[in-house]
Amino acid sequence: MMLHRSIFQLGQRYRNPSIPAWMKFLRSSDRWSREELETYQLTKLKELVSFAYEHSPYYRSIFEKENISSDEIKGLGDIEKLPILTKEQLLKNNKDIHANYKFKKTFTATTSGSSGDSLVFQREEAADSFNRAAIFRGYSWYEVQPWERNGYFWGFNFSWSERLKTWLLDTLQNRFRVFSYEEKAFKSFVMKLQSATYIHGYSSMIYQTAKLINEKRLERPKRLKLVKGTSEKIYESYQDEVEKAFGRKMISEYGAAESGIIAFECPHGKMHINMEGVIVEEMENEILLTNLQMFSFPIIRYKLGDYITLAKETEKCDCGRAHAILNEVTGRVGKSVYGHEGIYPSLYFYYIFKNLGKVHDLKLNYQVIQRTKGNLEFYVEQKMSEAEQNLLKKEIKRYFKEDISFTVIDDHMLSITNAKKKSFISHL
Structure with a gap:
């Protein structure tokens, strides 16, 4: 375990040196009051609007046309004065939305394009590190460390060169994944699950694996602390098979490439909004998303394309966290x-x-x-x-x-x- 921890931390220092500072911040803010969280959100929103006006040609044009400045943002409710950003506008104005500011380090991010056109944009290291730290904070709620042995349910490339690259990256991250549901390969994957602390990835793939484990009556993994589904809706019908196969329910991590982590489910079953990273609005059952941490490609009041249901502000969670609660992601805003x-x-x-x-x-x-x-x-x-x-x-x-x-x-x-x-x- 010490070896995997050392390898993980070495890679982290090289790729995401800001993670330790963000983790320290997020451990502290994890127990902030709602007032403290909203005060932080307001400060970041003003900073984001000011930066976007100064460095994003698209937002400068929009804000000048609408006569908007950060001075007009005196409370979180004033976010409604800002224009809504659609997926079409995001794709059409991709270049001009990007900030003309020289960041020390950026990464190229790409959306899956599952709802249509794929989006490619630059995300600065600080924002990328914040997003990873937000995930790791969610892991900590389940006493899981990111360098521990984990199974990954995600897509993969069938070419030998890409599979070799994937294998190498997985090895460095103490990770393994299912490449085939053929009996021999699948049984080998299930054997590896015996040493895993957590599993994560597409919820439908986790469910299908659970079904096969149950149908073949294979030995249930004993060490799992966390089963995390992401990128897809987790249907209630999945849970019986998942609990039978893995000994615990599948919890949800909700996010997107453009927004980062939006919400993470705690052990008490509530989806807590990552208020330090995003502002979530609900308009006619659709989510409007503002990414408070990404400045290289400002995302303000973005129609992400999901139907959601927010809990009332008075609703509390037994875990004691004051972060707003997302009751449900009801589905994609799809074709009619x-x-x-x-x-x-x-x-x-x-x-x-x-x-x-x-x-x-x-x-x-x-x-x-x-x-x-x-x-x-x-x-x-x-x-x-x-x-x-x-x-x-x-x-x-x-x-x-x-x-x-x-x-x-x-x-x-x-x-x-x-x-x-x-x-x-x-x-x-």
Whole structure:
């Protein structure tokens, strides 16, 4: 363990020298009052707006046009005076949003492009280190150190050169990953899990691995302290299989490349917003995100593309942290659903299946595909009885009435695109 710790810290000093200072800060702010957290947010917001005006051609133009300056930001509520940034604007004005300031060290960051176009931008070392420190703080809630043995569920390249590079990077980080679900390779991966302290990655991959462990009746890992799902929604239907296979539920880390870590689930089951790093607004159920730590590519009131539900400010967590609570990430703001006559939000699917779980304790993994207007294909992973199919059909009709024709196909393996499982795929 000492060797892996030394290797990790050596790499950290080379790549992210700011992490120790950020960790010291975040350990302190972890127990700040709400007032202290909001005071810090206001200070950082003023600093960000002032810097963006000075060094980002895009924001300078926008702020001058709207007659906006940091002097007008006297309270957090004044953030509403600032313009909203859409994904289209972000992509179109990529170059001008970047700050014309010479940072000592930057990294190239790339979004997955799972919702459309991929975004490439520069992130300064301080912001990158803050983001990593925020993740490590979340690990500390579970008494996990980042250099401990860990299993990683993520995409990989099939070329031998890229796999060799991946293997080398994983080895340096005391990490291993599943490259194949073929029996021999998979059993080797499960054997390695016996020595792991934590596992993390795509929630759908963790779930599929848990299912295989349970189906093959393989030995359950004994040392796991943390099972963390990220990059995808964690469905309630995943948890039974995950707990059976790994001995604990899957917790959620919510973030994005543009925003960094937005929220991390504590051992008491609440998603605490990383208030030192972001300001989260909820507007018509959509998230607006301001990254308080990244100045090389300012992100202010950005429509990230997720539906969310924020807890009331009066809601508290038994862990004692005063950070705001994110009740739920309800799903991606995806393409519209087209009926024979009307147009509907894809969020309907979330509520259809949530209602089945809440009212009938029917927890299903699903994927909906639309190929033509007025027609939907509902694919369900679980084998369903006739009564269960009728419950689903009744719920679908509650939302779409007679404007949608649909078929239900159960006992079906759900498709994955770019290593992510999308709940709604539209070909229109």
